[in-house]
Structures are given as C-alpha cells and as structure tokens.
Amino acid sequence: MRPSGNKDYRVDPEMDQSEGGLKGFVYALKSLWPFLWQYRYRVGIAFSLLIIAKVATVTMPWALKVIVDSLDQGQVEQLIVPMSMLLLYGFLRFGTVFFSELRDAVFSRVTERTMRMVGLKVFKHLHQLELDFHLSRQTGGISRDIDRGTNGISFMMRMMVFNIVPTLFELSLVAGILFINFSPWYSILTVGAVLTYIAFTVFTTEWRTKFVREANMLDSKSNTRAIDSLLNYETVKYFNNEHYEAKQYDENLEKWESARMKNRLSLAALNSGQALIISLAVMLMMILAAKEVVAGTMTLGDLVMINAYMIQLFIPLNFLGFVYREIRRALTDVENMFHLLDRDSKIQDSPNAQDLAIANARIDFKNLNFGYHPDRPILKDINFNINPGEKIALVGGSGAGKSTIARLLFRFYDLNSGQIKIDDQDISQVTQESLRAHIGVVPQDTVLFNDTIFNNVAYGNPKASENEVRKSIQMAHLDGFIESLPQGEETLVGERGLKVSGGEKQRIAIARTLLKNPSILIFDEATSALDSASEQAILKAMEVASEGRTTLVIAHRLSTIVDSDRIIVLEQGRVIEQGTHIELIEQKGRYAQLWSLQQSNSHQIN
Numbered sequence: 001m002r003p004s005g006n007k008d009y010r011v012d013p014e015m016d017q018s019e020g021g022l023k024g025f026v027y028a029l030k031s032l033w034p035f036l037w038q039y040r041y042r043v044g045i046a047f048s049l050l051i052i053a054k055v056a057t058v059t060m061p062w063a064l065k066v067i068v069d070s071l072d073q074g075q076v077e078q079l080i081v082p083m084s085m086l087l088l089y090g091f092l093r094f095g096t097v098f099f100s101e102l103r104d105a106v107f108s109r110v111t112e113r114t115m116r117m118v119g120l121k122v123f124k125h126l127h128q129l130e131l132d133f134h135l136s137r138q139t140g141g142i143s144r145d146i147d148r149g150t151n152g153i154s155f156m157m158r159m160m161v162f163n164i165v166p167t168l169f170e171l172s173l174v175a176g177i178l179f180i181n182f183s184p185w186y187s188i189l190t191v192g193a194v195l196t197y198i199a200f201t202v203f204t205t206e207w208r209t210k211f212v213r214e215a216n217m218l219d220s221k222s223n224t225r226a227i228d229s230l231l232n233y234e235t236v237k238y239f240n241n242e243h244y245e246a247k248q249y250d251e252n253l254e255k256w257e258s259a260r261m262k263n264r265l266s267l268a269a270l271n272s273g274q275a276l277i278i279s280l281a282v283m284l285m286m287i288l289a290a291k292e293v294v295a296g297t298m299t300l301g302d303l304v305m306i307n308a309y310m311i312q313l314f315i316p317l318n319f320l321g322f323v324y325r326e327i328r329r330a331l332t333d334v335e336n337m338f339h340l341l342d343r344d345s346k347i348q349d350s351p352n353a354q355d356l357a358i359a360n361a362r363i364d365f366k367n368l369n370f371g372y373h374p375d376r377p378i379l380k381d382i383n384f385n386i387n388p389g390e391k392i393a394l395v396g397g398s399g400a401g402k403s404t405i406a407r408l409l410f411r412f413y414d415l416n417s418g419q420i421k422i423d424d425q426d427i428s429q430v431t432q433e434s435l436r437a438h439i440g441v442v443p444q445d446t447v448l449f450n451d452t453i454f455n456n457v458a459y460g461n462p463k464a465s466e467n468e469v470r471k472s473i474q475m476a477h478l479d480g481f482i483e484s485l486p487q488g489e490e491t492l493v494g495e496r497g498l499k500v501s502g503g504e505k506q507r508i509a510i511a512r513t514l515l516k517n518p519s520i521l522i523f524d525e526a527t528s529a530l531d532s533a534s535e536q537a538i539l540k541a542m543e544v545a546s547e548g549r550t551t552l553v554i555a556h557r558l559s560t561i562v563d564s565d566r567i568i569v570l571e572q573g574r575v576i577e578q579g580t581h582i583e584l585i586e587q588k589g590r591y592a593q594l595w596s597l598q599q600s601n602s603h604q605i606n
C-alpha cells in the first residue's frame with residue numbers, strides 16, 4: 001500500500017492558476033486555436049447555418065405583423081395575403097429550429113474532436129512530467145482538472161457558436177430593423193436595455209466569482225480527502241480511525257455547504273436583477289407603442305411585431321447571464337488545464353540526445369551528489385561501478401539512499417553533480433525512452449493494475465506472445481500459485497493489487513520485468529515480502545534472470561546477497577565499504593557487524 005504519512009491534505013495552491021477576465025480568455029483561445037483551425041471549413045459551414053437560422057428568426061415577427069395588419073384592416077375576403085404569409089410564418093418557424101439543429105450537428109464534431117485531442121494531449125503530457133510532480137500532486141485533483149477542462153472547452157465552444165454570437169447577431173438585426181421602421185426610441189431602448197443587462201451581469205458575476213471558486217475548491221478538497229481515505233481503507237481500520245476520518249470529511253463538507261449556500265444566494269440576486277431590467281425595458285416599449293397605436297402613427301401589427309422582437313430577443317439573453325457565469329467558470333477550468341500543459345518536465349532530453357547504445361551494460365557512478373531538496377543532501381560523493389554482467393548488492397540502513405540510487409539510474413531525477421554512465425554514455429545525454437527501455441526495475445512497493453494476473457505480467461511487454469508471458473510466469477515461480485487459483489491467470493488482483501499477498505505481488509512484478517527483457521536489472525528489496533521457501537525460489541529465478549545482465553540488487557536481508565560479485569555498503573548517503581562477502585567479513589567493519597546481527601537473529605527464530 002502506498003504510504004501516505006508524508007502526504008499533504010492542503011489543496012495545491014497551484015491548482016487554480018487562472019487569471020480570468022480578458023487575459024484568460026485570450027490565453028484559452030490561443031491554446032485552442034490550433035485545434036479549431038483544423039476544422040475551419042466545418043466551422044464556416046456552422047456559421048453560415050447560424051446566419052440562415054437567425055435571419056429566419058428575425059423575419060418571423062415581421063410576417064406576424066403583416067398577418068395582423070391585413071386581418072385588422074378587414075381584408076379578410078382577400079384571404080390570399082394572410083394565407084401566404086401564414087404559410088411563410090410556418091415555414092420560418094420551422095426553419096429557425098431546423099437550421100439551428102443542422103448547425104449543432106455540423107459543429108458537434110468540432111467540439112467532440114477537440115475535447116478528445118486536448119484530453120489526449122494532457123494525458124500524454126502528464127506521463128511526460130517528472131516523478132516529483134506526481135508525488136507532490138494528488139491524482140484525484142489532476143483527473144478532475146482534466147475532466148473539468150475538457151468539459152469547459154466543450155461548453156465554451158458550444159456557447160460561443162450556439163448562444164453568444166447568435167444573440168449578438170440577432171440584437172444588431174433587431175436594433176437595425178427597429179431603427180429603420182420606427183422612432184429611434186425603440187432601438188435606443190433595446191440597445192440600452194441589453195447594455196445595462198450585460199453590465200449588470202458582468203458586474204454581479206465578478207462579485208460572485210469568489211463564491212463559485214470557493215465552492216469549487218472545497219468540492220475538490222473534500223473529494224480528494226474522501227478518495228485518499230478510502231484508498232487507505234486498511235490503514236484506517238488498523239487504527240480504528242473511522243470516526244476521525246468521518247469527522248475530517250464532515251469538516252470539509254461543512255465548509256463546502258456554507259460556500260454553496262453563499263453561492264446560491266448570490267445567484268438569486270443576479271437572476272432577480274436581470275429579470276428586473278428585462279421587465280422594465282419591455283414595459284417601457286409597450287407603453288410607447290400603445291400610445292402610438294392610439295395616436296394612429298403605428299398599426300396594431302407594429303405593436304405585435306415589437307413585442308415579438310422583444311420576447312424573442314430576451315429569451316436567449318435571459319440565458320446570457322447563465323452563459324456568462326458558466327463561461328467564466330469554464331474559462332477557469334480550461335486555463336487550469338492548459339497551465340498543466342505549459343508546465344515543462346524538469347527532466348528533459350538534452351537537445352541532441354541520442355538513443356542509448358548498449359554494448360555490454362557497464363555502469364559507472366562518478367562523484368554522485370544528490371538531494372530531493374536543496375537543503376537536504378541524500379547522496380554524498382558516491383563512486384562505484386558495475387562491470388558487464390556483474391551482480392552488485394547495495395545494502396545499508398533504512399533511509400540510507402539505496403532506492404534513491406536506483407531512481408537516479410532510471411533518471412527519475414537529475415543529479416546535483418557527478419555523472420552516471422552506461423557504457424560510457426552519460427545518462428543525462430541520452431533519450432529517456434531508450435534509457436528506460438534498457439532498464440528493468442522490480443520496485444520496493446509494487447503497485448498492480450486492477451486487472452488479471454496475466455495482463456499484469458503482460459504489461460511488461462505488450463507485444464509479447466502469450467507463450468512468452470507464460471514463460472516469464474514460470475521463471476518467476478508464479479505457476480504454482482496460479483494453478484491453485486480457481487480462475488487461474490485470469491484472477492483479478494484488485495485495486496492496486498491488494499487482493500494478492502505481498503510475496504505474490506512481488507513475483508508478478510518480477511515476471512513482468514523478466515518479460516521486458518532489459519540489459520540492466522534492478523531489484524529493490526525483491527525478496528523482502530517472501531518466506532524462506534519462496535525466497536529461495538525467487539533467488540533462483542533472479543539468478544536465471546540476471547544471467548548475462550548487469551544487475552543491481554538492493555537488500556535488507558544479507559543472506560540473499562552473499563553470492564554477489566561485490567557488495568556496496570551505504571550509510572547516510574556515503575559508500576563506507578565495498579567488496580565481496582568474504583572480504584567484508586574479514587574487514588570486520590559495518591557489514592560484518594550487520595551480518596553477525598542478522599545471523600544471531602535468524603538463529604533465534606529458527
């Protein structure tokens with residue numbers, strides 16, 4: 001299980017890096033542009049359909065006016081005029097919907113494909129980022145960032161094409177028609193009302209953004225906390241901490257609840273204000289129009305037309321408040337996601353990196369200095385080498401830096417100073433992909449995918465045949481265990497591999513690494529979770545596996561590494577002794593001391 005003691009439950013302050021406002025909008029648009037550009041023709045067609053639909057929308061009230069006027073003027077005996085207009089009216093009404101639907105259908109490919117491409121790009125990028133990034137960020141938080149980000153893209157794009165642009169287009173058409181046909185007051189009132197409405201919406205939305213963000217942040221925080229708690233189900237049980245966990249969760253939920261409440265109240269204020277502006281504008285225009293009808297300067301049809309325009313215009317405008325709010329939020333989400341993309345990996349291939357060329361896999365560690373944090377050095381002036389095909393053991397107390405050396409060889413981190421060379425090639429100067437292709441690691445705490453045993457082993461080399469997978473399973477002495485399972489190799493290992501024992505998990509990890517077939521092997525405590533019998537089996541498997549390969553074995557139990565070609569003793573980040581088992585025993589140093597300690601212990605146990 002993943003230790004979570006050093007985990008930090010604060011929500012990462014990096015999480016919300018959005019700048020919001022125009023700058024954020026420009027940033028998001030710039031990031032999205034390359035994706036949209038691929039679909040420029042489709043976007044063009046969608047916009048043409050949009051214009052057709054809007055022209056139909058705006059013509060509709062005019063047709064209504066002609067109908068009302070002809071009926072009003074008693075031309076009923078010549079039913080021809082209203083009849084043809086009624087047909088046109090019906091056609092327009094249908095056209096409005098039909099062309100909008102067509103536009104949606106044409107545009108939806110653009111939205112979905114963009115979501116897919118951006119999602120994939122972010123996913124790939126996350127795998128590019130260095131280990132440290134993943135250790136210090138919470139996976140739950142990141143996946144929510146991606147989720148929200150891609151949904152935000154879809155929302156932004158749909159709203160642009162389906163709401164904002166059409167509404168602005170309709171507004172200018174309506175204002176133009178009113179201006180040409182009637183007293184300028186109507187278009188002044190229309191434009192004035194819309195501007196007031198927009199200003200009010202923007203102002204109020206700005207004010208309530210902090211409530212929305214707070215609610216979002218608390219939402220994510222309580223969620224990551226809950227996920228982490230459930231992932232650590234066993235630990236929670238070991239310490240009887242269910243109540244503590246529930247209390248922690250509820251404390252987060254309580255804050256979330258009150259943030260949501262504030263969010264809700266401010267939303268009510270916004271919606272009511274918007275409704276007030278709309279009602280006032282429509283009322284004023286109707287009063288004006290009614291007066292003109294009475295005075296005879298306007299027909300009844302004109303009044304109906306103005307009323308229809310207002311109602312039509314304010315339907316989507318009513319929506320604009322929601323859209324503005326949501327676009328602001330989507331913008332924040334999209335920005336956060338694109339900021340993830342902007343973050344470069346700290347571990348980069350050097351500009352002219354070549355692929356690692358393995359001759360015989362000799363490894364040199366030269367004057368290595370390294371620390372995870374600048375003010376806490378972990379490895380100090382490490383010097384040793386592993387000759388081709390040699391098996392070298394790294395021993396030393398917990399926290400001495402053994403696993404760190406393995407991580408450095410795999411280039412999960414860059415050195416502070418010094419060099420690691422494989423066949424005389426500095427590993428920081430070769431491509432990471434080629435470096436990692438040649439190194440197989442059986443890590444200290446193996447985590448398995450929630451899949452079958454077979455698939456977990458096959459993961460070591462997706463191209464391997466079934467027979468090759470079975471061969472690795474045999475080599476890792478897993479076949480006996482698998483035969484004892486009712487579902488055999490199709491048995492599911494459970495979330496993070498928790499349904500198999502530590503030793504079984506380790507053998508799965510070994511089988512997986514054997515399948516990868518690398519030139520360099522690292523075993524980090526590969527036998528730590530095994531009993532003596534399986535330990536012997538694994539040691540034999542390791543022996544077979546490491547034949548002809550350069551091998552680094554990290555071990556606590558010295559009995560497992562007695563036969564190594566050389567043993568390196570690490571203490572507090574320094575190499576204090578090295579030599580064969582016999583040599584080190586004769587030196588009567590730290591190793592000899594550890595050896596006799598472990599010998600007497602095992603005698604007591606036996």
Ligand SMILES: Nc1ncnc2c1ncn2[C@@H]1O[C@H](COP(=O)(O)OP(=O)(O)OP(=O)(O)O)[C@@H](O)[C@H]1O
Binds near residue numbers: 396398399400402403
């Ligand atoms: N990602 C990290 N960030 C900061 N410090 C770390 C990190 N990983 C390990 N350390 C620290 O570096 C030191 C060396 O860790 P390392 O994992 O190399 O020890 P080790 O020799 O493998 O110990 P063990 O035998 O217990 O596995 C430890 O003190 C540990 O706390």
Ligand SMILES: [Mg+2]
Binds near residue numbers: 402403404444524
């Ligand atoms: Mg370790």
